[in-house]
Amino acid sequence: MSASIPAKVRDRAARLRDQIADANHRYHVLDEPNIADVEYDKLMRELEALEAEHPELVTPDSPTQRAGAAPSGAFTEVHHEIPMLSLANAFSDEEVADFVRRIEKRLDAADLEFSVEPKFDGLAISLRYEDGIFVRGATRGDGETGEDVSANLRTVKSIPLRLRGSGWPRVLEARGEVYMPRAAFEKYNEHARETGGKVLVNPRNGAAGSLRQLDPRITARRPLAFYAYAVGVIEGVELPARHSEMLSRFREWGLPVSNLVSVAIGVDGCLEYFRGMGAKRDVLPFDIDGVVYKLNDLAAQRELGFVGRTPRWAIAHKFPAQEQQTRVEDIIINIGRTGAATPAAKLVPVFVGGVTVTNATLHNADQVARLDVRIGDTVIVRRAGDVIPEVVSVVLDQRPVHARPWKMPAHCPVCGSDIVREEGEVVAHCTGGLTCAAQRTQALFHFASRRAMDIEGLGERFMAELGELGYVKSIADLYKLSLDGLLEMKRRADERDGTTPETAKSGKIATKWAQNLVTAIDQSRRTTLARFLYALGIQHVGESTAKALAQWFGRLDLIRHLPWPILKAVPDVGGEVARAIDHFFAQSGNQHAIDELLKRGIVIGDEHAPNPKLRAALALEQVLTSMEIPGLTQKRSAQIAIAAGSLEKVTKAPQQLWLDAGVPTDVAERARAHFAQKDTQELLRRCIRAMGEVLDCVEDDDGESVGPLDGKTVVLTGTLTSLTRDEAKEKLEALGAKVAGSVSKKTSFVVAGAEAGSKLDRANELGVEVWDEARLLVFLRAPEARK
DNA sequence: ATGCCTCGAGTTCA
DNA sequence: CTCGAGGCAT
Secondary structure, X not given: OOOOOOHHHHHHHHHHHHHHHHHHHHHHHOOOOOOOHHHHHHHHHHHHHHHHHOHHHOOOOOHHHHHOOOOOOOOOEEEOOOOOOOOEEEOOHHHHHHHHHHHHHHHOOOXXXXXEEEEEOOEEEEEEEEOOEEEEEEEOOOOOEXXXXXXXXXXXXXXXXXXXXXXXXXXXXXXXXXXOOHHHHHHHHHHHHHHOOOOOOOHHHHHHHXXXXXXXXXXXXXXXXEEEEEEEXXXXXXXXXEXXXXXXXXXXXXXXXXXXXXXXXXXXXXXXXXXHHHHHHHHOOOOEEEEEEEEOEHHHHHHHOEEOOEEOOEEEEEOOOOEEEEEEEEEEEEEOOOOEEEEEEEEEEEEEOOEEEEEEEOOOHHHHHHHOOOOOOEEEEEOOOOOOOEEEEEOHHHOOOOOOOOOOOOEOOOOOOEEEOOOOOOOEXXXXXXXXXXXXXXXXXXXXXXXXXXXXXXXXXXXHHHHHOOOOOOHHHHHHOOHHHHHHHHHHHHHHHOOOOOOOOOHHHHHHHHHHHHHHHHHOOEEOHHHHHHHOOOOOOOHHHHHHHHHHHOOHHHHOOOOHHHHOOOOOXXXXXXXXXXXXXXXXXXXXXHHHHHHOOOEEOOOOOOOOOHHHHOOHHHHHHOOOOOOOOHHHHHHHHHHHOOHHHHHHOOHHHHHHOOOOHHHHHHHHHHHHOHHHHHHHHHHHHHHHHHHHHHHOOOOOOOOOOOOOEEEEEOEOOOOOHHHHHHXXXXXXXXXXXXXXXXXXXXXXXXXXXXXXXXXXXXXXXEXXXXXXXXXXXXXXXXX
């Protein structure tokens, strides 16, 4: 049949096939390329041309056969003559030790040698070679029967189509793992995302899905690789004595074997290998989910045999899974203190990364949309470097037909108010405010939290109960709670929940509990301005902003009435934050709650005069620029401020004065029009009043306002470690102290840092109190504690 | 406008 | 711990 083909052509084709196979082997198996890509392409093209001209030349092992044939109908079944094993799993050192001990006992031997190998996270397959030629490849299936995926496997470059060297058996079934290298996976997905193609969930699913493609041309585009790790059928060659030798033979025959395989002695050797791999795991170019220990002696393996379908002589030692699949039972909404509506996935409990995970946050609607998570979906959950579980992706193949895309509900599941997502914002908010039980509970919880009012014993659950039963509707109600009230509440809660007398706290314990709580509440009455402000839970006001406000304004009665342009004078407080504070205090309910709190004995121990720097910060120009009138720049604001003399006068300044101050006509017009608006006038009135008020206080700093360091003179010396000298000075000044440069007998105390010199000596001489840095820090945290 | 940088807010499980 | 947003410097 091929007689018509000249021997020369035939030889050339054979030579090309050899060269290409060799290049392939070097590149994909040995990782030592010997020819350039262009050269390789050239050889391929030449071979393709020859084969096109003489189709009879095409052999099953020709590299041109890798490209992928046209789709076949379906996969045919393949019976594995020697079943493909599954391994028992070990998850702890104990289980490994048991495994080794069992073998030692059965064989009556010690210090056994194991072939130790990484456990690739891919898909187990079997490759059949007859007379050195790849004839068939199959998936494992159930171990007995798999599917013929030869066409797909031909596209995997690291699988040789013909064995190399000599001495290979007449028939060989090599078993191993098809996997997708991480880099290839990333690259593939990146491309898929750009082109809108199918994004793979993870490398393992990528490998599995690829092999099950009916169209091998698709598989050819998936970057798969292969490692051999076991032998099935072998005919015509003597088996070596040890498994590790078998793997070496594989290498000689051109089958890729991981260079991470090794040999270990006894349990200790195995475990050492396990830890080594665990440490390397993250930097490996492919995913592994554990390691496998195989008794190295093949004769001994035969002796041990099987239990069911798993061999007694091998075990897989698994890493704690960092990724698991589970099902989304529901997607719920959590309402936070600020009303933020955060979707969370309720999961069928799954053990991942050492803990059982039942919830995973989905962050926001965008994230849900990005992942397209739907109720009923199977998802991949990860607990990576950090602790918090996250949904990585959806396994689309397993999506129930009826699953519908998830949408943020229009109404709050707790209070029924509208849920609104502002233009350009990522988070949606429940508009219920404090009428929403969820927000109220969270607000109360926040108020009582350690960094706020620090009331011990008020957990979130209990707070919810107090709210539900109507005992606490607002933060002020917390200070109404009495011993009897608490006990009564406890009783009612137990009744309602159907708690039996045995499980309910008995009278004495309940009394003790209530007493402790009352004491804790009582102790919390004395607090600092910063804590108090923080406790109020004003939007955007966290701990540090609260501190800044406290330090700069010093007094609650000031802060609670300040218009936002004045609040904005504080560093790090911008328009957004200032408006939020203004808005908070503009609600009469909030003002009322504060009045109530003060009435019920809240004492702010560290009120003091405003920071003198406010004087500069409150310059007219700052207030004017905060009006954000187009064209009214800082410079022009300053000019008109100087020309007019006071804020009040600016607002009433005639057109001419603006022009004299160098403000262009159109800007002046705009400003005057702006000032004429009703709400602007109201705001300006408040600003005018507030500026006067604040400035009065600043001037009055040895007047009635009493800071804890009022009238004290402090001297700083040495190097402070946790804060700069300037910061310390600022803080002390904000508390009313005068920070002087040298020690005299008028000095109240000296703060001495490291390497304090002459000033410390002089302080000792004069008998002036000396603080170390630690004491200063304690004081700065809670200045009310002592003066 | 644009890019740090810090602060606020939300989150899981034992 | 991480993300988003606000503040501020460039």
